[in-house]
Amino acid sequence: MLKHFLTITIFAFIACNTFAQPLERSKVENQYKWNLAEIYPTTDAWKADMDMMNSQVEKLADFKGKLGESAKSLYEALKLGNDLTKTLYKAWTYASNLSNEDLNIAKNQAMIQQMSALGTKFSETSAFMEPEILQIPKEKIDQFFKEEPGLKEFDMYINNIIRMRAHTLSAAEEKILASFNLIAGNQDDVYGIFNNAEKPAPKVTLSDGKEVELTPASYTRYRTLPNREDREKVMSTFFNSYGIFKNTLGANLAGKVKKDWVFAKDRKYSSSLEASLDRDNIPVSVYSTLIEQVNKNLPTLYRFLDLKKRMLGVDSLHYYDLYVPLVAKVDMSFTIEQGQKTLLNALKPLGKEYVATLQKAFNDRWIDYMPTVGKRSGAYSTGAAYDVHPYILMNWTDDYESVSTLAHELGHTMHSYFSNKNQPFSKSDYATFVAEIASTVNETLLNDYMVKNAKTDEEKLYLLGSYLDLLRTTIFRQTSFAEFELDIHKKVEEGKPITGDDMCKIYSDIVDKYYGNEDGHCVVDPYIQYEWAYIPHFLGYTYYVFQYSTSLIYATAFAEKIVNEGQPAVDKYYNILKGGGSKYAVDLIKDAGLDPLSPEPTELAMQKMNKVMDQMEEILNKIDK
Numbered sequence: 001m002l003k004h005f006l007t008i009t010i011f012a013f014i015a016c017n018t019f020a021q022p023l024e025r026s027k028v029e030n031q032y033k034w035n036l037a038e039i040y041p042t043t044d045a046w047k048a049d050m051d052m053m054n055s056q057v058e059k060l061a062d063f064k065g066k067l068g069e070s071a072k073s074l075y076e077a078l079k080l081g082n083d084l085t086k087t088l089y090k091a092w093t094y095a096s097n098l099s100n101e102d103l104n105i106a107k108n109q110a111m112i113q114q115m116s117a118l119g120t121k122f123s124e125t126s127a128f129m130e131p132e133i134l135q136i137p138k139e140k141i142d143q144f145f146k147e148e149p150g151l152k153e154f155d156m157y158i159n160n161i162i163r164m165r166a167h168t169l170s171a172a173e174e175k176i177l178a179s180f181n182l183i184a185g186n187q188d189d190v191y192g193i194f195n196n197a198e199k200p201a202p203k204v205t206l207s208d209g210k211e212v213e214l215t216p217a218s219y220t221r222y223r224t225l226p227n228r229e230d231r232e233k234v235m236s237t238f239f240n241s242y243g244i245f246k247n248t249l250g251a252n253l254a255g256k257v258k259k260d261w262v263f264a265k266d267r268k269y270s271s272s273l274e275a276s277l278d279r280d281n282i283p284v285s286v287y288s289t290l291i292e293q294v295n296k297n298l299p300t301l302y303r304f305l306d307l308k309k310r311m312l313g314v315d316s317l318h319y320y321d322l323y324v325p326l327v328a329k330v331d332m333s334f335t336i337e338q339g340q341k342t343l344l345n346a347l348k349p350l351g352k353e354y355v356a357t358l359q360k361a362f363n364d365r366w367i368d369y370m371p372t373v374g375k376r377s378g379a380y381s382t383g384a385a386y387d388v389h390p391y392i393l394m395n396w397t398d399d400y401e402s403v404s405t406l407a408h409e410l411g412h413t414m415h416s417y418f419s420n421k422n423q424p425f426s427k428s429d430y431a432t433f434v435a436e437i438a439s440t441v442n443e444t445l446l447n448d449y450m451v452k453n454a455k456t457d458e459e460k461l462y463l464l465g466s467y468l469d470l471l472r473t474t475i476f477r478q479t480s481f482a483e484f485e486l487d488i489h490k491k492v493e494e495g496k497p498i499t500g501d502d503m504c505k506i507y508s509d510i511v512d513k514y515y516g517n518e519d520g521h522c523v524v525d526p527y528i529q530y531e532w533a534y535i536p537h538f539l540g541y542t543y544y545v546f547q548y549s550t551s552l553i554y555a556t557a558f559a560e561k562i563v564n565e566g567q568p569a570v571d572k573y574y575n576i577l578k579g580g581g582s583k584y585a586v587d588l589i590k591d592a593g594l595d596p597l598s599p600e601p602t603e604l605a606m607q608k609m610n611k612v613m614d615q616m617e618e619i620l621n622k623i624d625k
């Protein structure tokens with residue numbers, strides 16, 4: 001948590017879907033609104049904490065130049081920083097939740113501004129700490145730990161800084177490197193302006209005579225059109241419109257990849273991948289294991305493609321057919337109470353303590369359900385009010401999506417709740433690499449429960465079908481992106497030139513392999529080679545998308561273990577929920593019973609995917625008879 005001294009403004013909200021509806025907040029019954037009075041009874045109480053922090057922050061500056069003096073001095077500085085961060089997070093949770101209730105209230109927005117100002121002051125005042133700790137010799141740090149047992153609370157924080165020692169340069173070199181940050185985001189800016197504004201949006205005329213414009217946003221809608229010629233036209237026109245600019249976009253992306261490599265190399269990493277993963281201390285082999293295992297399990301994707309072909313009733317499946325939903329949407333309706341009851345039943349496999357905590361979240365008003373005038377759209381969970389409890393904001397619309405959104409956010413909430421309860425504040429925050437496991441385990445168990453209790457075959461097929469689509473797009477598609485990202489970085493790191501044409505070749509080789517083009521599982525038409533140019537993540541992030549795949553693989557595998565093995569698997573799973581940031585992410589996952597470096601997680605996820613396909617085929621065979 002201390003490492004977040006600098007990131008107070010981009011605070012950990014996990015945002016999801018978007019919808020909104022007008023209803024006056026004052027008309028909503030209390031039981032559907034969160035209770036922020038548990039954080040502060042009044043805004044005056046919040047104000048008092050703000051005043052206290054504003055004066056306390058200055059005391060941090062007194063430790064400047066003294067961290068290496070003694071164990072006591074180091075401990076007291078860290079303790080003060082820790083306590084201030086904890087209060088800062090609590091005050092932030094109050095102000096941001098309050099302002100999200102209605103974004104039009106100016107006095108709440110003013111609270112956010114005061115928070116940001118305090119956050120900046122805090123970052124500036126505490127900026128000396130990490131570089132100073134870095135300067136303390138290893139032997140001295142070891143000695144400090146012996147002298148001051150209280151330092152144990154901050155061992156993860158200190159060890160993380162020490163871990164970076166091998167990749168930290170002299171002060172003068174660091175200064176030069178930092179100056180390049182001014183231009184480091186250039187390729188992403190160029191792409192953003194081009195893709196969202198200046199790129200001409202092609203038009204197509206659909207079978208109903210309507211002419212539509214294809215922007216990145218409208219494309220995702222039109223690629224799902226039920227008429228086959230329409231979606232073929234949409235996809236070919238859209239990707240060809242990127243093909244026109246392939247060399248410009250290729251040069252731009254190559255520039256970004258070169259930038260990654262320059263920074264990694266200057267920091268003495270052997271690859272951009274190693275540099276990226278080192279932030280969370282994730283071994284490079286986690287990445288190679290993912291790619292290797294997903295490749296080994298491509299036959300499961302081929303089976304999915306063949307099933308899709310059968311369900312669509314086409315002779316040969318094309319890439320443009322992939323986004324048509326397998327089964328037409330079945331509308332299911334849920335009141336908030338019905339949704340709560342469904343979740344209490346669906347999440348029973350996670351044990352009594354889990355269900356009791358869910359009940360507590362419902363009873364004690366941790367959740368703000370209703371869409372109201374001016375309320376922030378979408379959904380998030382925040383566990384940053386460490387001494388209180390997590391809070392969820394969502395916009396309930398009486399449909400199944402509302403129930404699964406709540407299941408997802410409750411996963412984050414349970415993870416935060418158990419971490420906060422079992423770890424000191426300094427070790428309660430968990431890494432991105434494990435952040436989506438609990439949320440996805442919940443969604444998986446909800447889907448299982450809904451399938452088991454479906455009233456009709458159509459409902460069952462819809463639930464199974466949308467779940468399969470999720471596995472296809474998240475496990476396979478995101479890993480194919482991860483493979484592309486690795487290949488283009490490798491080229492640059494080997495000192496080889498790379499152009500837009502090279503990227504097209506690399507991309508189409510990967511897609512051909514994943515979708516079984518040669519064996520007729522899915523025809524990958526030539527214009528698919530330009531798809532990479534449409535994916536903004538390659539410019540905005542470095543080695544990030546693979547975590548979408550790993551999260552879903554681990555979560556699916558945990559859900560399988562929980563369903564197959566029962567209580568012993570649940571007990572182990574709690575090591576993630578309760579572990580917070582007390583260990584590195586990979587170790588927490590190992591403690592919970594899965595080794596990310598072994599084939600097991602992917603095998604279990606594929607076992608699940610095949611079971612879902614078995615269930616679907618069984619229903620289809622029955623209908624066909």
Ligand SMILES: [Zn+2]
Nearest residue numbers: 014408436439
């Ligand atoms: Zn999430």
